[in-house]
Amino acid sequence: MRVGSKHPDSKLGLDRSAAGRLRRFAGWVTVVVFIFPLAYLLWGSMTINGGFLAGTSVDTITAPLARSLLLASAAAVVGTVLGTSMAWLVTRTDLPGKRIWQAVVALPLVIPSYVGAAGLRAAFGQGGLIPWVPRPTGFWGSLLVLSALTYPYVYLPVAARLGGMASSLEDAARLLGDQGSKVLRRIVLPQIQPAMLAGGLIVFLYALSDFGAVSLMRYDTITRAIFASRLADKGTALTLGLMLAIVAIGVALVERRLSSRGDHVVIEGGRPRMYELGPLRRWAAGAVGAVVAMALLAPISVFVVWWVRGSLALGMGYSGLGESLSLLVAPARNSAIAGVVAGGAAMVVLLPAAYLTARRATVVGAVSNIVIAAAFALPGLVIALAVVYWILQAPEAIAGLYQGFPLLVLVYVVHFGVQSHRASVGAVAALPARYGEAARVLGAGSTRRFFTVDLPLIGPGVLAGGGLVMLSTLKELPATLLLAPIGFDTLATRVWGASEDGFLSEVGVTSLTLILLSGFLTWLLVLRPTKATALQ
């Protein structure tokens, strides 16, 4: 058993070694790259259409902005509660059917919100699959879709944390006479709190920037105003985008303050403690089942109905089915490549910034923490236009990257980087200082210390973050449409193309493929390796 205090290096002050300098340099490079969309928004909202808010009256903005904030806050709370409870039940209890739940609970994340919203509206209410359940609409409908599709942003990092905590402290507390609920509150909760906050922040930012779900649920938020004015009044659209970024910065600052409270004890080594649910076992399984039914089964049922009904009506026989599936092979391959490369790149690119943020000794750590969060609050279209703007100003050698695959990956990393960054920050903050100190005393160089001491311990958390970026990339639409190499179809762009003109059977089969592919990739690249390291 090892006990160590959090934030080991913060007490040492600035790390003046070569590795420390390199890390800070990498951190500043990250800040510069991530600040490009913000700089574009600032420039655009000041210069287009006569300057800041020239074409908009403040009154028309305050109400939608208030609604955006209300929805995003509610989604963050519901998503955090759902994600944390599910993570607890799946990783630390004798919940029946755990293996199945493990494989499916993260999947709602890959359903694009406009498809999920259309699916849930078709599933319930008059003329739907289940007519006696009211059709989701308005604020509550938006909250339902957004929390159902985004709780995995909390679930994955919290589950990674819970699965990596040794049982020793919990056992000790029990020996000293603490009851189950008190152990949870005093021992477990403080350790997963940073992961919960980070996940909640991501849900908040997602809900803030979402247009698909709220527009179909007919809830008028700020993104509707951005969407409706983007062509006719671009200056207003950019100004409103800037407001989203400002909100994101404020919320990221609050999150940082909250997660810095307390000096938590972190324990490593040994297996996590398992709790018995006893008579609650069935209820717990029922609750997890209900969430999965709403978030996954309901939309999947609608996709199946659309697919089958459309295929019958359009007279697609066996050969037609084969043909429609073969058309999905290339998009599925492209989606997998984009998702895996973006997830992998995000893990690597954001690790230095994550170290800096977690250790709290540097300005660059605090600044990168904010700009990385802001990039996720912006609609994908804004990020894409920002990239177009800057890259085409650049010299020919850089401009030549335009609409190429590496640039697309960079856009994914910038847009979704916060998911990887926060997961890695949590993992690094939980590193016990003693290991590193011991290795240093024994003369291990910083590179060797990283690979032999840090990496095995932070691995699961970092990987969970990369998994989130991968899943987000799989459903990304606006930036992919505008910036992918021409002809680089993904499953998400296919779903969009089909839904745009009402080809519902194609929406159905393509969405099902997207969910299956995501499930497979999550199992292959996130769940399986994590399990392997946990057993070592």
Added chain:
Amino acid sequence: MKKLTIALVLTAITVSACGGATDGGLVVYSGRTENLVGPLFEDFTEQTGIAVEVRYGQSADLALLIQQEGDRSPADVFISQSPGAIGLLAGENLLAKLSDETGALVPVEYRNTSREWIGLSGRVRVVVYNSDLVDGSELPASVFDLVEPRYRGRVALAPANGSFQDFVTGMREVHGDELTLSWLTAMDDNESPTYANNTAIVQAVARGEVEMGLVNHYYNLRALAEDPSLPSVNHFFEDVGSLVIITAIGILDSSSDVEKAEELVRFLLSPRSQQFFSEETFEYPLATGSQATAELTDLVDLQVMTYDFEDLSGGLTRTKELIDASGLEAP
């Protein structure tokens, strides 16, 4: 794991090497989706040997992209689902003028005056209604009837959608800004529910969530093709309510291969392509002498209005201001 990583990196490099335009080919930014136009590009390549690479997206987003790219745009041709987006580019002098010969392929009302864009096919604005809930005798003859109390809360609109905005621009041209604004305000006062887009309205009407909705005629025909049991029916107005929304094509001023691009435009207006639009995508072909399928009401019988955005001061921006001023956006 290592092997997997190496394989992925190699694939990534291969993929990135494939990017960029093929030499001698055309790059098209298409605001209409692959299902509705893709096969025609393949036919074109087969017939002419000219390769075509297509980027699909929403018309408004692609227009913004072209605007941002300026003279460095890799695109040669832009296809816009509606005149609003392409009109914006024409207004900023980003489009090249089409030849007389190409311009003459459609009646003069289906292209803009300065011949920077030309119509390929048309969709007609209609009211889609649920025949289980609405009696035929209740249907409006004019779009202005919809402000009456008997339609209160029964007619869905999609004010953020491009085709609704283009319809409003058309109404401004025919009836002026003042009447248009009062119609929009009256529709809002009449508690017309607002939806995200055409597809959402057609689905809501088919499910009985709302009784009627203003959409393009195409979406209900598509929905019925996928599920013939639906009770949704299109009804045409006898006035500006049944405006033709044109799918338009234009050549970018920055294109290095205007001749090939015009060849593509002419190909899409050839009898064969026009037949594809009418038979495969349920739309009105616009080339002179082309015929809509029997299932569609004849364009001539509809007394439809067409319009020219550049004649209209303020264009789309002014339309957006009127919609905002009417209060229609709030749910």
